[in-house]
Amino acid sequence: MTDDPLPPPSPSPVSGRTAARTAAVIPAAGRGVRLGPGAPKALRALGGTPMLIHAIRAMADSRAVSLVVVVAPPDGAAEVKTLLDAHALPDRTDFLVVPGGESRQESVKLGLDALPDGYDIVLVHDAARPLVPVDTVDAVIEAVRDGAPAVVPALPLADTVKQVEPAAGPGEPEPVVATPDRSLLRAVQTPQGFDRATLVRAHGTVKDNVTDDASMVEQLGLTVVTVPGHEEAFKVTRPLDLVLAEAVLARRRLNDGF
Ligand code: CTP
Ligand code: MG
Numbered sequence: 001m002t003d004d005p006l007p008p009p010s011p012s013p014v015s016g017r018t019a020a021r022t023a024a025v026i027p028a029a030g031r032g033v034r035l036g037p038g039a040p041k042a043l044r045a046l047g048g049t050p051m052l053i054h055a056i057r058a059m060a061d062s063r064a065v066s067l068v069v070v071v072a073p074p075d076g077a078a079e080v081k082t083l084l085d086a087h088a089l090p091d092r093t094d095f096l097v098v099p100g101g102e103s104r105q106e107s108v109k110l111g112l113d114a115l116p117d118g119y120d121i122v123l124v125h126d127a128a129r130p131l132v133p134v135d136t137v138d139a140v141i142e143a144v145r146d147g148a149p150a151v152v153p154a155l156p157l158a159d160t161v162k163q164v165e166p167a168a169g170p171g172e173p174e175p176v177v178a179t180p181d182r183s184l185l186r187a188v189q190t191p192q193g194f195d196r197a198t199l200v201r202a203h204g205t206v207k208d209n210v211t212d213d214a215s216m217v218e219q220l221g222l223t224v225v226t227v228p229g230h231e232e233a234f235k236v237t238r239p240l241d242l243v244l245a246e247a248v249l250a251r252r253r254l255n256d257g258f
Contacts, residue, residue: 020120022141023067024059024191025111028052028127029074029100034237040073041236042127043083047249051236052080053087054130059123059191060093061134064141067119068093070127071100071111105210109203115196121145122199124213125191131248132191132233139227140193150217151193153229154186161185186226188212189233198222 032041042052052070059065072080077099084095098114100107108124115122121144123137136153143151160182164174192214194202202216210216214224236245 020145021066021118022062022064022121022123023069023115023119024065024123024125025069025071025108025115026052026055026059026125026127027071027100027104027107027111028055028080029071029076029107030104030128031073032128035242036239040076042073043076043079044242046130046236046242046245047253049087050083051130051245052127053083055125055127055132056084056089056095058130058132058134059125059137060090062137062141063092064138065123066093067096067116069096069098069111069114071107072097074099074101103209105203105213105216108213112200112203120196122194122196123191124194124199126235128235128237129190129233130236131245132189133230136189136227136230136233137191140191143225143227144193144195148193148225149195149198149222150214150224152188152212152214152224152226153190153192153233154188154226155229155231157182157185157187187229188214188226189229189235 028042030041032044035041038044043050046054056068056070059068070080077097080097084097089095096114098110101110112122121141123140140151140153161180162176163178163180165177167174192212194213194217198217199213202213202220206216206219218224232248234241234244236242
């Protein structure tokens, strides 16, 4: 108990001013090998604007997010700072740029290490998911504020999934060993949201290389919860994903009346 006066009532469940402050770490240091030759994936254009700028705006659009830490390609921090200066971004949000590492996990850790005190909730969001809607971002933050140590946006799978054994040799078939019940499987997206202390502990403890931060929290034995994901939060991975991303942007422009 303290004698502090109660904070003023929040105008919305996810206000930037009342509850714990939220920062977003954006790993953007990957090369984008599966997208094919060219600039690092996060710096490639979508609708004429770098994918990374879309991803930063998607985080900064949430009124709850007051700091965005961009983890740039290892030799690209200066270029990313120049990009941030060249694009309109909300005044209420602060930005930091740090160089990334060899793996996504290392890049996220470098972003976490750069986080100043005073942020109790951390989102980790792939630069490669530039079009996530703000409602999804806010739903993740809200679930962390409600007490979950780790939150992932998740969608049911469209395809049936098979578990296989490794092929006996090159060119040999992969034998199917199981067909997991699809109704119990989910495809997970970002932003994933965390209680900061939990995520820092996970990154300090778990040494296996993983592609998702929530799985590190699972390895600590803590419960990770899901909120509904969104089809527009898909990851740009292969060339066809760029076609889809351009189509989503074109639809938004049409709906916004441009
Ligand atoms: N990432 C990162 N540092 C790395 C590798 C990946 O920050 N060393 C980031 C990517 O920039 C991306 C996110 O992690 O925003 C998800 O990774 P992925 O989609 O695999 O991107 P890339 O690693 O760039 O692509 P690829 O695996 O095809 O090379
Ligand atoms: Mg990768």
